[in-house]
Amino acid sequence: MSDIVCAECGEPAELKCSACKLVAYCGKEHQKKHWKTHKILCRPFEIAEDPEIGKCLVATRDLKPGDTILAELPVVYGPRPHMVEEGPVPCPGCCRLIIGESSARCEGCDFPICNPDCKGLKDMDKHGHECMILGLRDIRAINGLHEFYRQDVLLALRCLLLQNRQPKKFAQLMEMESHMERRGENTEVYKDIESRVVSYLLDNFFAPLRILEGRSGKQVLQDVSRETIHKICGIIDVNALEINQDAEVSALYPTAYLMEHSCVPNTTHLFENEPNGYKITIKAALHIQSGEHITTMYTHCLWGTQARREHLRETKYFSCKCKRCCDPTELGSYLSALRCIGTDGEPCGGTQLPIDPIDDDTEWACDKCNVKLTNAEVCFLVNGIGEEVDNVQLSNPTVRELDALLNKMLTFLHQNHYHVYAVKHSLIQLYGYQQGYTPSQITDDCLIKKATMCRELLDITRKVDPGNARLPLYLGVILHELYLANWIMIKRKWDRGIKTKVKSVVLMLQESQHCLEQVREVLKNEINTPAGEKLISLIETSTKEFNKFIERNKIDLSAPIKEKAKEDETENEETKENGT
Template sequence: MGDKCAECGEPAELKCSACKLVSYCGKEHQKKDWKNHKAVCRPFEILEDPVLGKCLVATRDIKPGDIVMAEYPLVYGPRPHMVEEGPVPCPGCCRLIIAEGSPRCEGCDFPICHPGCEGLRDMDRHGHECMILGLRDVKAINGLHDFYRQDALLTLRCLLLQNRHPKKFEQIMGMMEHMDRRGKNTEVYKDIDSRIADYLIDNFFAPMKILEGRTGKQALHDISRETIHKICGVIDVNGLEVNMDAEVSALYPTAYLMEHNCLPNTTHIFDKNGYKITVKAALPINTGEHISTMYTHCLWGTQARREHLRETKYFDCKCVRCSDPTELGSYLSALKCIGTDDEPCGGTQLPLDPTNDETQWTCDKCPVKLTNAEVSYLVNGIGEEVDNVQLSNPTVRELESLLNKMLTFLHPNHYHVYSVKHSLIQLYGRWTLRRSYLANIRCVQAV
């Protein structure tokens, strides 16, 4: 049986050239239907893979630079900062502010960036949640600790969709959350239960139920502990991080279905006005190929990427890049062999099988071998030192000293080395500008 025209239902041979999913009997009916079709016209379709689950598969050849999709988030909110002090996000615009001494929202008493912040009056951002946040007993909350539960704000915003935007709420509840890996006996369940579920139920939903009993009106239909855990799982597994003028986590209606690959065939940008995401092809994508993105930092080494994916996305990556000991010739995870008898051999140490957690690391010039656990201990220790130094507002001399020490153990292309070199380049630039500025000042004084 042939295809039928989307406009009149008659036999049709003309297909939409963009998505290849809709047919027409002629150009006139194609033009007539465009107003309806353009909202769903995309160069891919959503298919069910027995291993991956739902995924995006190209319905036509896509060239590098072509737009694959562009969409606004279903919901977004402040990305959590797991600290007990420091800046917190304004609930209206998500920009980071200092809570102590900042103005407060008149409705809920949360710290805000400015009383005129537009997001405070937007019902889809802070306006609706403000009424619930204002129910808490401020006296029962210890100091400023209350304002560091930013991940609870995004969870609350998801719950609030069930009344204002039920279709969006249904979409979120249909996303993968891996509750089979986040059950009651897991550490992540216990953490979410005390840090978010108890916090929302005890401080906001309990007084809300009392108020509902008095008014006879129900604010939210489903505020069960199970639903809270499911939403937290959905956010952890599917949320995209947006770093612009604010630090935001967002859930998108389709973009979340892009699968991970350490060599992704797409790239994406965000628009700070509503956090619209635009996904473009970074590589040629042929008809039938899966559309992919990257869930980790592209400059992390294989161990770091695979560990992050295992802990947050619940799968072991075995892509082409992860399977290659040299990471396709980049040597981002390679070590410098220290040799035997205190004599460096100048060799490079690489894992025999990067996707095996029990693999050995061998030198290409001498018989020295290391276990994967020993390498992890060394690399994680160096990573902690790099983080501590970079957070301490280091000088050029301090970073150069750290770099020289690292190069005793790490390949010049190692990702920790690149991180320090990146910081040095920024400092060199400031140092050069400062010298130029001072030289100009001296010239002016001399005149």
């Protein structure tokens, strides 16, 4: 008989709570019945009040990587705002981008839609309720321009509609941080929101709505004041999460928004697709001890400290002081480091690092000589290089163009700098693919260079994202490209008769196998993303090819590599014989 018993009736049970795994039930009926009691203990965290950051989530028990911390549906979600000038706009019914020459319009409000049969258009929890208000707009008054998608209007309107439809959700929403004290009337963000969202809603929709409400005696929206709309826009800016999977969505979650920021987050999160309501599941990415704060990341993991902190100040209104930001080397990654240019044009070979990285006016000092730079000088240099990198990357560059840019950058930037990382990440994806560098054309030297870059990028990525919380796609690409670099070289050596008796071939085979094993684990949460699906498909093809090769040649990769000088001699002799 099983020692595990139902928490409700005491009978033997096998159905464990999927969230905490701490209790079991004999069936779903008793699990549902016991939920009122268990939900207090189920979540492995509590909401605490921190004097510096306000409300936050704190672990109430030790958590290991992979443990589920929280799973919840959004309070509200809607299409992620798009500027009309930037291309396709999202459909208000399904949030998918309208691609191509579609001229379909919603019959109720005349807004662009993906097609007239879109189910979301008639769903009252999606477009249904808002459609009536949007249909009040006088198209003639604004020259027929569908400028709706130039602002966060749709999501803001959906938030306002919660007032009467779901008042409890509206109350949850209004408790979220808006930072209105930083978005006052004299700020640029206030003026922008006032003209693009608040006045637009009030003049085109709410003014005619009030006339209708007066005639019918029924109030559709209780509060459409400027103050409330501004606050909702602040809440969206500060707390909304972006989902780019089957559609482009912004969503507000009732508990997840309380996670504080860290540039080394200890959680990862994944979203389910639209049929499951964009449910978010948050899991531990690193070991989290009881009493430790549960964190996420609100900026780009592959930006340097200055860029990350500036972005956080502008969008989230705080200055980060996490362990990565406080470390001049960024956890040994040197992602912001410069090469010292020395004096009189003679480089000393040293590395320039900020003396105090969380001081915006810090000096940068060389670790080998006395040369120092001001923060303003560093910003000017890095921003200039960043603009050049962006321009080259957007021009569909060749391998030679990226190689030339990389060599130029390395005069001023550390080999691990985030601008260098970006160019190397692009290069490893061109080696082996672009004309002149296809598998049959690429030289051995280029393959060795590609593999070396991959290993360098792997080291940096693991240092800045040790829990694989933010960079699974970057890491997945690097691992697969390292496999491909090895694979082309292995097949060449095999064709030349240099086989597993040579140490280098065995090492490449083992590294290739390790890459394929790792990449599947790295991408396990990316199955709902278009990029993830594509990469996983490529990896499955590579894995089949690799396994067939191992089986056909009866190679045992579990055997240890013998460290014998004569093997190296054999390799050298066979290399000479084959002209390699």
